[in-house]
Amino acid sequence: MSQAAIEMIGVNKWFDTFHVLKNIDLKVGSGEKVVICGPSGSGKSTVVRCINKLEKHQEGIIRLGGVELTNDPKSVEAIRSEVGMVFQQFNLFPHLSVLENLTLGPIKARGLSRKDAEERARHYLERVRIPDQADKRPAQLSGGQQQRVAIARSLCMEPKVLLFDEPTSALDPEMISEVLDVMVSLAEDGMTMVVVTHEMGFARKVADKMVFMDAGEIVEQGPPEHFFTKPKSERCRTFLSQILQH
Amino acid sequence: MKRTVFMLLPLLVLAGCSSSSTWGWYVIDPRSETGWINVKFLLSGMGDTILISVIAAVISIALGLLVALPGLSTKRGWRIVNRVYVELVRSIPLLPMLFWVFYGLPIIFRSMGINVPIDPFWGAIITLALSDSAFTAEIYRAGIQSIAKGQSEAAQTVGLNYFQTMRYVILPQAIRRILPPLANQFIYIVKMSAFASVIGMQELTRRANELVVTEYRPLEIYTLLVLEYLVLVLIISAGVRWLERRMGADERQ
Ligand SMILES: Nc1ncnc2c1ncn2[C@@H]1O[C@H](COP(=O)(O)OP(=O)(O)OP(=O)(O)O)[C@@H](O)[C@H]1O
Ligand SMILES: [Mg+2]
Numbered sequence: 087m088s089q090a091a092i093e094m095i096g097v098n099k100w101f102d103t104f105h106v107l108k109n110i111d112l113k114v115g116s117g118e119k120v121v122i123c124g125p126s127g128s129g130k131s132t133v134v135r136c137i138n139k140l141e142k143h144q145e146g147i148i149r150l151g152g153v154e155l156t157n158d159p160k161s162v163e164a165i166r167s168e169v170g171m172v173f174q175q176f177n178l179f180p181h182l183s184v185l186e187n188l189t190l191g192p193i194k195a196r197g198l199s200r201k202d203a204e205e206r207a208r209h210y211l212e213r214v215r216i217p218d219q220a221d222k223r224p225a226q227l228s229g230g231q232q233q234r235v236a237i238a239r240s241l242c243m244e245p246k247v248l249l250f251d252e253p254t255s256a257l258d259p260e261m262i263s264e265v266l267d268v269m270v271s272l273a274e275d276g277m278t279m280v281v282v283t284h285e286m287g288f289a290r291k292v293a294d295k296m297v298f299m300d301a302g303e304i305v306e307q308g309p310p311e312h313f314f315t316k317p318k319s320e321r322c323r324t325f326l327s328q329i330l331q332h
Numbered sequence: 333m334k335r336t337v338f339m340l341l342p343l344l345v346l347a348g349c350s351s352s353s354t355w356g357w358y359v360i361d362p363r364s365e366t367g368w369i370n371v372k373f374l375l376s377g378m379g380d381t382i383l384i385s386v387i388a389a390v391i392s393i394a395l396g397l398l399v400a401l402p403g404l405s406t407k408r409g410w411r412i413v414n415r416v417y418v419e420l421v422r423s424i425p426l427l428p429m430l431f432w433v434f435y436g437l438p439i440i441f442r443s444m445g446i447n448v449p450i451d452p453f454w455g456a457i458i459t460l461a462l463s464d465s466a467f468t469a470e471i472y473r474a475g476i477q478s479i480a481k482g483q484s485e486a487a488q489t490v491g492l493n494y495f496q497t498m499r500y501v502i503l504p505q506a507i508r509r510i511l512p513p514l515a516n517q518f519i520y521i522v523k524m525s526a527f528a529s530v531i532g533m534q535e536l537t538r539r540a541n542e543l544v545v546t547e548y549r550p551l552e553i554y555t556l557l558v559l560e561y562l563v564l565v566l567i568i569s570a571g572v573r574w575l576e577r578r579m580g581a582d583e584r585q
Contacts, residue, residue, distance in 0.1 A: 140485055166491045177486035181504050190500060191490025236486075243490055 170240030230261030396468025
């Protein structure tokens with residue numbers, strides 16, 4: 087493996103006086119799938135949001151493809167073109183059609199022609215298995231379909247890394263698997279993925295590395311075989327026993 | 333419609349009372365020659381009142397957005413700029429501001445070597461636009477803030493910069509919260525445009541004043557003046573209500 091896709095070294099972050107991330111060290115190799123789990127408020131979203139600069143970290147180094155993130159707008163622009171993000175609440179643009187949701191970034195930020203952008207959009211709609219909804223508004227789709235559109239929207243930017251922040255938590259149970267299926271197939275295609283989720287079935291299937299966070303720290307990380315069978319820390323064991331009960 | 337009739341009622345009563353010999357509607361009676369000339373003189377101020385108001389509103393709509401944006405920044409310094417502007421402009425009464433713009437501003441310009449005289453027309457427009465912009469800025473700010481943060485985050489993650497995010501994602505959604513109150517603000521401008529009369533702008537109010545001086549019939553002439561504004565404002569508020577219904581319908585869809 088060449089250089090890491092994402093590298094976090096000694097990252098600290100505070101919200102005012104609240105120390106939300108404590109000495110985060112995390113390495114994601116190119117093509118690797120990392121699943122982050124942990125109790126509510128442990129800082130999972132914040133880690134992911136620091137990687138694409140939706141949040142600023144105050145200490146430490148974050149590198150993407152070997153290039154360090156700084157606050158200079160050029161660097162932020164560079165990240166945005168390499169890192170896609172899928173949100174818990176989908177965050178589709180409600181005033182635009184599905185197709186327009188997918189083409190907005192490529193046209194306005196990348197300067198693609200409308201024709202090329204639409205071609206690309208239709209390709210990725212097919213990829214997430216909703217080729218026939220292009221002209222609908224997001225509100226006319228089910229939650230599962232909306233989240234798949236959101237995934238397609240990220241893919242249209244052709245990122246090197248995809249971040250997922252609890253992509254199935256806002257979904258009705260019967261729609262979770264259609265979204266996970268798409269994510270599994272992305273994983274099989276070699277996409278580098280960082281996924282915050284409590285779907286342990288998915289984690290077992292695709293994760294190269296499991297990360298457990300608690301109170302702003304990475305308490306434990308390692309390959310899923312070890313992680314699920316013999317977690318080292320008590321906190322991790324308790325957490326796993328709680329969520330695996332369901 | 334009913335409401336309109338009720339509002340006109342007191343004026344009609346006044347008109348009724350005035351049939352006695354001490355009241356003289358002849359001064360604006362369109363059937364007599366001088367009456368018709370007077371009415372035409374008064375009504376022809378409508379053009380300037382509307383023109384001043386429309387131009388001031390257009391400027392205020394642009395300026396308001398410009399003032400609102402720093403108010404939405406995450407940086408404290410920018411938010412302070414917004415607060416100072418809004419609070420300052422909002423607390424200055426219109427008439428002193430008009431005097432300052434009309435008599436004071438040209439002196440500042442001259443001292444900077446810029447020779448732009450400010451005539452009553454532009455003096456009125458600048459003042460109205462300035463004064464109104466504090467309100468339009470707040471309307472924009474509230475409208476934009478009503479759009480969830482996730483929208484601008486999603487826009488950023490697909491590579492849009494700040495202005496593209498505003499232009500293609502935030503404003504198109506905020507517009508239905510912004511447009512009706514903005515249109516409402518237009519009523520404020522139309523009413524406040526009466527102050528332009530003080531610096532010599534021959535709009536509706538100025539013309540009424542001038543005619544009162546020569547004819548000495550204040551009741552009749554000012555009654556017509558009030559009616560002129562009333563009609564203008566009623567037309568605009570009908571427009572606002574239509575807009576609100578349309579925007580509301582859009583939202584439900
Ligand atoms: N903008 C913010 N300002 C202040 N505190 C924040 C902010 N965002 C998050 N926090 C706090 O930081 C902590 C970590 O938040 P984060 O959203 O990263 O947790 P999480 O692990 O994703 O939790 P969840 O499972 O509930 O999504 C929480 O205690 C949260 O209240
Ligand atoms: Mg979270």
